[in-house]
Amino acid sequence: MTFRPFRNVIVCHMVPGSEDKVGPVFAYYDETTRPQDLGVIGRYLCSLEDLYIHVIERKEDPAVSGQRRGLPAFQAIAEQIAPYVTPYPSYWENPSHSVAKPFYQWVPEGDVPEDRELTVIVQRMKPGSEEDIARVFAESDAGDLPVETGVTGRWLFSMEDVFVHLLEQDREKAAAVRAEHEGNRPAPAFAKVMQALSPYLGPYRPETWQSPKDSVARVFHRWQAPDWSPEDEAAQVPAPAPAADGAPAHAGSSS
DSSP states (O other): OOOOOOOOEEEEOOTTTTTHHHHHHHHHHHSSSGGGTEEEEEEEEEETTTTTEEEEEEOOHHHHOOOOOOTTTTTHHHHHHHTTTTETTOOOSSSSBOOOOOEEEEEOSSOOOOOOOEEEEEEEOOOOOHHHHHHHHHHHHHHHHHTTTEEEEEEEETTEEEEEEEEEEEEHHHHHHHHHHHHOOHHHHHHHHHHHHHHTOSSSTTTTOOOOGGBBBBBEEEEEOOOOOOHHHHHHSSOOOOOOTTOOOOOOTTO
């Protein structure tokens, strides 16, 4: 069965051009504090315009595991990135308010190719339109388009007027789809979905947007636990005992 990590998304403002200040902070603490011991097995730090998008990957949903502790160096990270990363939502009072709301997910039945990639797409959304956006994607995902474009999973999140789309695809098919978009030759079915979404979604920064690739966030730090894999985890689960005879703080750091 295909393993997928449980993902949270943190959305903040970030000073444009400060990726080289923020990335090394996480790189240092990811290497020295072993987040994997607290269930965090990977992360993507991404930027788009003045946005900071932090995708945290865990072994499983904290609601299931009960593991809700943040990084051991949470306070140190928060202090070091504070000059560059600040809260996004107007209602922000504590770090939990920087966690985007998940509102739709889809994965196909059965196993998918091992060679997959994750793309982080960011757009401006009409606040409160999650239901309409989810409906459009659900209708599309029930058809052939995901298979044709190599989609192996999608997860949608919102934060006030920010829409974050985690798109998992077969790497080879993803490259072909990008080539189609760059050549202004998107599949008719894809164009139909974009048209249906247009009342609710648009470019994050319309004045600079030129093509769909301008909505793709840039990954500036990627970390994966080097000494953990789903196979290792499965091997550590003790086999059932045989039956006897007759007889389960900061806006941008979070965790």
